[in-house]
Amino acid sequence: MTFGKRQETVRPSDGMHRTICGNCPAGCGLKVFVLNGRVVDIFGDEDHPVNKGSVCPKGLLACLALTAPRHLTQPRIRDRLQEDFRTVDWSEALEFVTGRLSLVMSQAGPEAVHVIGAESDPFEYLSAATLFAARLGAGSAPFQFFPPALGDAGRLHRMLGVSGARLQMNPPRDWAASRGILIYRSDPAAAAPMTFGPVLDARDRGTWVGVIDSRRTISAARANQALVVAPGTESLALKALLRLMVDRGAINPDFVSEWTTDLDGLRRSLAGVEPGAVAAACRVTPAALESMARQLASRRPLQVVAADTASRAYLADDELCLAASLVALTGSIGVPGGGLNLLAVSPFNWARTASAAGDRQPRPPLDLGRLLISASPGQAFMAYGNPLAHLRGGQAPRDALARAGLVVRLACGPGAFDDFAHVVLPMTWWLESDGLLATSNGRMLQWQRRVATPPPGCRNPLAVWAEISARLRLEGGSAAGDAAGWADDLLGADPLTTAASVTALDPEANPPGGLLWPCTQAQDLTLENSRFVRGNSRGRHILFLPWSSFGGSDKRFPTPGGRIVFQPVEAPFAPVGTDADHPLALTIGAVVDATTVFGPHLSNHPPHRPRPLVRIHPRTARAIGVSAGDRLTVANARGAFSAPAQIADELPEGLLFCPEGLDHRVPDFHGLPPAALFALPAPGQPLAAYTPVTAYAEGSDPGRARRALARLLAGDRQGPTPFPLRPPEDLP
Numbered sequence: 001m002t003f004g005k006r007q008e009t010v011r012p013s014d015g016m017h018r019t020i021c022g023n024c025p026a027g028c029g030l031k032v033f034v035l036n037g038r039v040v041d042i043f044g045d046e047d048h049p050v051n052k053g054s055v056c057p058k059g060l061l062a063c064l065a066l067t068a069p070r071h072l073t074q075p076r077i078r079d080r081l082q083e084d085f086r087t088v089d090w091s092e093a094l095e096f097v098t099g100r101l102s103l104v105m106s107q108a109g110p111e112a113v114h115v116i117g118a119e120s121d122p123f124e125y126l127s128a129a130t131l132f133a134a135r136l137g138a139g140s141a142p143f144q145f146f147p148p149a150l151g152d153a154g155r156l157h158r159m160l161g162v163s164g165a166r167l168q169m170n171p172p173r174d175w176a177a178s179r180g181i182l183i184y185r186s187d188p189a190a191a192a193p194m195t196f197g198p199v200l201d202a203r204d205r206g207t208w209v210g211v212i213d214s215r216r217t218i219s220a221a222r223a224n225q226a227l228v229v230a231p232g233t234e235s236l237a238l239k240a241l242l243r244l245m246v247d248r249g250a251i252n253p254d255f256v257s258e259w260t261t262d263l264d265g266l267r268r269s270l271a272g273v274e275p276g277a278v279a280a281a282c283r284v285t286p287a288a289l290e291s292m293a294r295q296l297a298s299r300r301p302l303q304v305v306a307a308d309t310a311s312r313a314y315l316a317d318d319e320l321c322l323a324a325s326l327v328a329l330t331g332s333i334g335v336p337g338g339g340l341n342l343l344a345v346s347p348f349n350w351a352r353t354a355s356a357a358g359d360r361q362p363r364p365p366l367d368l369g370r371l372l373i374s375a376s377p378g379q380a381f382m383a384y385g386n387p388l389a390h391l392r393g394g395q396a397p398r399d400a401l402a403r404a405g406l407v408v409r410l411a412c413g414p415g416a417f418d419d420f421a422h423v424v425l426p427m428t429w430w431l432e433s434d435g436l437l438a439t440s441n442g443r444m445l446q447w448q449r450r451v452a453t454p455p456p457g458c459r460n461p462l463a464v465w466a467e468i469s470a471r472l473r474l475e476g477g478s479a480a481g482d483a484a485g486w487a488d489d490l491l492g493a494d495p496l497t498t499a500a501s502v503t504a505l506d507p508e509a510n511p512p513g514g515l516l517w518p519c520t521q522a523q524d525l526t527l528e529n530s531r532f533v534r535g536n537s538r539g540r541h542i543l544f545l546p547w548s549s550f551g552g553s554d555k556r557f558p559t560p561g562g563r564i565v566f567q568p569v570e571a572p573f574a575p576v577g578t579d580a581d582h583p584l585a586l587t588i589g590a591v592v593d594a595t596t597v598f599g600p601h602l603s604n605h606p607p608h609r610p611r612p613l614v615r616i617h618p619r620t621a622r623a624i625g626v627s628a629g630d631r632l633t634v635a636n637a638r639g640a641f642s643a644p645a646q647i648a649d650e651l652p653e654g655l656l657f658c659p660e661g662l663d664h665r666v667p668d669f670h671g672l673p674p675a676a677l678f679a680l681p682a683p684g685q686p687l688a689a690y691t692p693v694t695a696y697a698e699g700s701d702p703g704r705a706r707r708a709l710a711r712l713l714a715g716d717r718q719g720p721t722p723f724p725l726r727p728p729e730d731l732p
């Protein structure tokens with residue numbers, strides 16, 4: 001950490017620009033030193049409220065990405081997937097795209113065109129692609145592929161009047177004011193290290209940090225207390241904790257009576273939750289549950305942190321509703337250091353943007369795997385980056401993709417999606433173009449400046465959608481590349497960002513850090529000077545302030561009655577991996593040390609070399625005769641893959657963990673068949689976090705391994721050998 005230290009380059013330079021790192025959702029401020037328009041050095045911005053001068057290696061080395069040989073610089077096309085790509089100019093590439101789009105639409109209508117998106121795609125892609133899909137009447141639009149569980153239709157929305165996609169009550173700079181922080185089913189220490197810094201700062205000042213997860217994550221290793229439960233029982237544990245707290249009256253009666261309704265309904269839904277039985281199902285001791293309940297009840301203000309970009313896809317609305325009940329019962333809402341603080345939030349409502357642009361179709365959430373399987377051959381798919389990283393369903397959706405009439409990929413670097421693409425269009429890297437950044441881990445809007453000259457062949461997504469729209473003669477068109485005008489229009493049109501503008505966000509004209517949204521009135525553009533604020537950012541730190549209404553509403557909680565409405569959550573939660581054929585649960589991690597341009601630049605193994613691995617508990621490995629480095633076969637009815645075993649006691653015995661995700665090109669997963677093991681979520685449901693599987697030493701008898709696993713898991717259920725945790729402090 002380099003707090004307060006002013007950092008200057010020692011290399012020759014003729015200027016310095018402030019901008020925002022675009023490598024992850026933390027949104028750190030950078031000082032970029034240039035010479036003759038070329039980046040020569042990058043430092044953290046000491047004046048930026050997120051990183052205060054510190055910067056992680058990914059941000060520091062971002063200048064290398066500009067000259068990385070993996071940076072795509074020329075459009076490529078091919079008529080059929082069996083052919084090699086040929087390099088062409090932009091005009092020929094876009095002619096090819098629009099020609100094929102016209103052909104697809106002449107045969108099957110605009111509904112046969114699908115514009116795919118992911119929450120981590122750049123703002124310019126998402127916004128322009130959404131308008132393109134709306135104006136074309138495309139069969140799908142980018143926002144339909146976002147994780148559906150936290151949207152407007154769920155219980156969380158009914159409870160608080162705000163969808164989970166926007167629910168960060170107190171941003172990270174406020175977390176030092178917490179007395180308790182519960183990290184639920186997420187690993188921000190791995191997925192968002194800079195966002196985890198405030199948790200560590202708070203812990204070092206005496207804040208209790210607890211974790212509920214089925215793995216001993218990096219966050220768990222840094223916590224005071226971790227409840228490591230059986231896979232699939234995290235929400236059951238949370239429900240039992242609520243039951244213990246409600247039974248003992250460990251709630252804030254003033255807040256509950258003034259600001260909530262239907263506590264009785266919540267009580268009734270908790271009545272069947274017997275903590276002893278829950279402890280057995282979760283494979284923890286009743287004392288461990290009791291201990292965590294005591295901490296949660298006594299640590300006010302309390303906040304729950306969950307739903308980072310990696311975990312969000314499988315966190316269910318219902319379980320986050322339980323987390324919201326926890327902070328509401330303790331009265332930890334609308335105060336410093338409290339709240340339900342989801343990461344990966346955004347102020348933008350793309351469905352509303354699409355319908356304002358004339359979109360007349362209902363657009364329910366879609367699962368890409370299901371869509372691909374159900375699509376007839378010859379349809380068109382357009383995407384940014386690598387949608388395969390999120391694609392579930394095994395080989396079938398990939399086979400369907402290979403039968404598409406047109407697949408277009410917009411990207412900065414190579415990726416596994418190239419294997420299915422007819423067209424690859426080279427995009428500018430974030431240092432090479434202006435753009436809006438909705439910093440999803442900090443409820444911030446920021447402006448990213450162009451500080452480097454892009455290679456001549458690269459374009460930003462706005463220009464691409466503008467030209468495709470013009471060639472198809474779509475009404476309304478699209479911005480031809482004026483990112484600032486485009487951003488101003490969209491900011492002004494959204495009720496949660498209507499007071500923001502590019503001028504107000506520019507880090508060279510204003511204090512770095514952008515604006516916290518909601519920013520709906522002029523006072524949101526100034527440094528907040530309430531008694532709560534300890535930082536130097538502009539806008540509202542606390543979402544549900546007692547004397548203030550939520551943006552775009554006249555109520556503090558924009559529910560019909562203006563109060564929090566407790567939701568009974570009855571859904572059954574079952575442990576995964578209990579059937580005889582599939583005694584184990586497999587889960588995958590997110591790669592945090594790779595970018596689309598670099599590949600895995602922080603890993604200690606070279607790019608392009610297959611090195612997949614599967615983590616397995618030592619007792620589980622011993623039961624099936626596997627030693628470290630032996631090849632382990634992981635299988636279920638959909639298929640199998642083999643990879644070296646990594647013995648690690650950070651997992652429960654019933655869990656296998658692929659830490660580096662499944663994309664076989666970024667980072668380097670050539671060794672795995674594509675995501676053969678993962679089930680498709682039901683429409684509108686979150687992804688399954690766990691897939692039931694079995695495992696055995698490659699070449700050995702699967703039946704024998706299955707019997708050994710059954711014996712192991714039926715017997716000793718004590719979970720992993722604990723590694724040292726900070727001892728819980730005595731209760732006050």
Ligand code: SF4
Nearest residue numbers: 021023024028056059
């Ligand atoms: S933490 Fe994220 S935003 Fe900050 S420097 Fe690293 S990659 Fe960039």
